Every structure is written in structure tokens, then in C-alpha cells.
Amino acid sequence: MFTEKAGGTWKATTWAAIRNPNMPAEGAGNQTFDNRMLAGAVAGVPLLIIFGTRWSLWWYPVFFVLCALPVLATTLYLYSSIAPRYNNKVALPGRNLESYITINDPELKSRYFERNLIPMETFFEAYFDDKIDLNGDALDVLEVRHDWARFQFTLGQFQFFLTQWIPETLWHSKKQDEDQVRDHYDRGDDFYSWFLGPRMIYTSGIIADKNKRETLEQLQDNKLELVSQKMNFQKGEHHLDIGCGWGTLVAYVSKNYGTDSTGVTLGLNQTEFGNNRIKEYGVDSSQARILCMDYRDIPARPKFNKITCLEMAEHVGVRKFQEFLLQVRDMLEDDGLFFLQIAGLRNTWQYEDFIWGLFMAKYVFPGADASCPLYWVINQLECAGFEVHTVDTIGVHYSATILCWYENWMKNKDQIISKYGKRWFRIWEIFLAWSTIISRQGSATCYQITAHKNLNAFDRAGLITNRTLPRAWN
DSSP, rough: OOSSSOOSSSSOOSSSSOOSSOOOOOOOOTTTTHHHHHHHHHHHHHHHHHEEEEEGGGGGGHHHHHHHHHHHHHHHHHHHHHHHSSOEEOOOOOOOOGGGGOOOOHHHHHOOOOOEEEEHHHHHHHTTTEEEEESSHHHHHHGGGGGEEEEEOOOOHHHHHHIIIHHHHHHHHHHHHHHHHHHHHHSOOOHHHHHOTTTTOSSSOSSSSSTSOOOOHHHHHHHHHHHHHHHTTTOOOOOEEETTTSSSSHHHHHHHOOOOEEESSSHHHHHHHHHHHHHHHTTOOEEEEEEOGGGSSOOOOOOEEEEEEEEEEGGGTTTTHHHHHHHHHHHEEEEEEEEEEEEEEEOOOBBHHHHHHHHHHHHTTOTTTTOOOOHHHHHHHHHHTTEEEEEEEEEHHHHHHHHHHHHHHHHHHHHHHHHHHHHHHHHHHHHHHHHHHHHHHEEEEEEEEEEEOTTTTTSSSSGOOOGGGGGGGG
């Protein structure tokens, strides 16, 4: 359903490795947003208040502080409500709302009908509460979301941003991080196995062949081997994996490359699962182990030859990110390598990007506020004394991975609802379906970064590989 291709001048794709878009409409965003208008409103409203009340200009700083956030919120709300779609090459079908969703709630039904599009946040909150049903598969319906949803900010999002997102971003205490991680990852291994599959890896896999549909296990195996090759693991090297999840990477490299590997996670269930996985891989506990601890408590000595961190650094937070990188640098041998796989956002934003990001922060990854544009991550690494060796953007690989997760989730629908309830099923249904699209279209992406200490004596020639040869790009 809803799989016909939209009209317009866009070029359709037919890659076997991914779910190809049938209606990749562009949304409004920074291309139609005027920062001068925002600055004028933030600076001008306090002046209007002063002139209107005839108070002294000495009161300007007070009114500026009091008005800045309300004016910012109002400006963003108005722009998100009225801004036209940019670079509009995709012709939408223009169907009525009822073609895509069924609204069961009378109050909502009186407000949103026919071509009166529903705000995205209003939609998914009502869907989680069983006030709305989808007329078809969630991924099919979301592919054509621009025809039935509006990407405008709502009061609920502003409240969440002010009362939860900002405090969490500013704080990031050990207790806060521990509570968030354990509430999320200790929900139950069965919950995650129902979409992660037997590998139990909650990070992006890698497509090996764009002309072939690979299984989730193949995608993850490709990633494990790619990380190993990029890190050039050698037998006997001391390897640290920060935020190791269920320990599959630790088990893999210790078994296949003979490393002495240590994984660190805050998840209690993950710690037990990971140590059992190491045993299943036939690796002795003296060679590999999973430790349950905060990354800030990792002993700095002895140092490590290789340090990996796959999609955990987002949880460190913006405020503590530089401190984290300095800690990594201190734990790394002078000739060692650091591999960072980190989710990020595009700098050329659309309103949908922010609305999806707030949804993720509220329901899926609370506290993961260090998902930033690439330039910010690179700057942080360089300021911490690292030299970046390679960078790969793997967002489309993530889309293929999440698509597999989504399909697994839907296959296990009855079991999930039976144990965790319909609401949890629907939250992850929207998360996985929407994220398949978001990562494919570049709203959010993922970066693989290999770095080393920026020292004069570092052997840079030793890192030369065939990826710099022209034939490697055929």
C-alpha cells in the first residue's frame, strides 16, 4: 500500500541493498529560515516592551533574558508552521488524511481530517495511546508522511526540551547516566533479541554489496570485520571497547585476532550476557572480559594499544565530550589507534530532523545529546590532540540495518505485545520505521572515524592502505 512512486523530476533508485524511497520529498528547514529575523525578534521584543511601558533602558538586559526563550520558541513554531517545502521536485499525491490513518479519538478527529494535516508529534503521541491506527504497514505509511503530516513544533515538544532535554544535557552525572542506561538496556534481553537477532549488536552494520540484499547477520559480520581491519588488531594487543553493549565485538576480536580485550558497559544484563558470549566463542576469561562500570571509572593504566567506541559517545553528552576524549587519549599508547563510530546529524537541517531527534531523546535514547554534525566531532577530536586518519559516513548502511531490525520487530509482534504491551510495541515500531527513512535520507547519519595521537613520531606511513588507490573506488 502507498508504494507507487510520486511524480516530479526526482531520480528513482533500485538498489537491492536498501529500501528505495518512493516519495523522497524535501521538507522546510534552514534553507528557508532567516537567522536575521530570529535575531531581530530576540533583540527587538525586549525593546518593544520597554518602549511600551516607558521603562528605562537599564531594564533591557532583564527583559532580554526573560524573553529570549519564549521569542525563540514562538519564532521556530511560526516558521515550522508556515515555511514551504524547499527544492520541491517530488509531487505529492494530495490524498485525504483518512487514506493513511484512522483517528479514533473524537476530539482529534474534529481537528484533523481531509487535507488538514496532523502535526507529527501529535500523531505519534496519539498513536502510542491507541487514539490513532495506521491504514497499512508503518514503514509504508511513513514513507508518504509529507502527504498527511506537518512538521511543526508543538507545545509538548517545547515543554520536553525545557524541562528534560536541557537539564539532562547540562548535568550528565554518573547517577543520571546509570539510571538512563539501565532503564533502557536492562529492560530485558528478549526485548532486544526480538529485533537485534542472534548477534545482539545495537549499532550500524555495513553493506558489502549494494546490488545484493544482505541479512542482518551478514551486515553485522561485515561491520565486525571492517572495524577489525581499520584497527589492524594484532595478537596480544590490549584492546578496550567503551560502551561494549552485549560484548559481541570483544568476543569477536579476541577470538579471531588474539587480542586481550576488555569491554565496559553500565548495563547489568549486558555484562552477564557479554561474559557468557565470550565463553561461547571459546575465549578464556583471562583474555577477554566485560566489566560493569562507568566509563569515567576505567583505570588509566596500563594503557591500551587499541580503543574502540561504537555509538556510546553520544551518551557522554556535549558538555563532557572533550573531557571524554582527553581521557581516551590518556589511556591510549602513543602508537595506538582510536576507532569512534558515532551517530550524527546533518548541519543543513530540516524541521523533521529536530522533531525526530526530540522523539528519540524522549522515548528511545535519553541523554544521547552528543549526536552532532561531523565538523563538531572532528573539531573535538583535534582539540583533544588527535589526528583524524579516516572518516566514513555510513548513514545508508544504518538504514539497511534498521530495516532488518524493523522487519524482525514486526515478525515478533505478538510476543512483544504479550510481554511488554501494545504501547511499547508501537513506540519501537515508529522508531524503527521512521529511523529507516531518516538515516537513508541523511537527516541523521553515522560516522566511522579512525584517529591517533597527533605526535611527530607517529608512524603515519604504517597506516597506508589500498583505500587510497583509484581501483579501490570502482
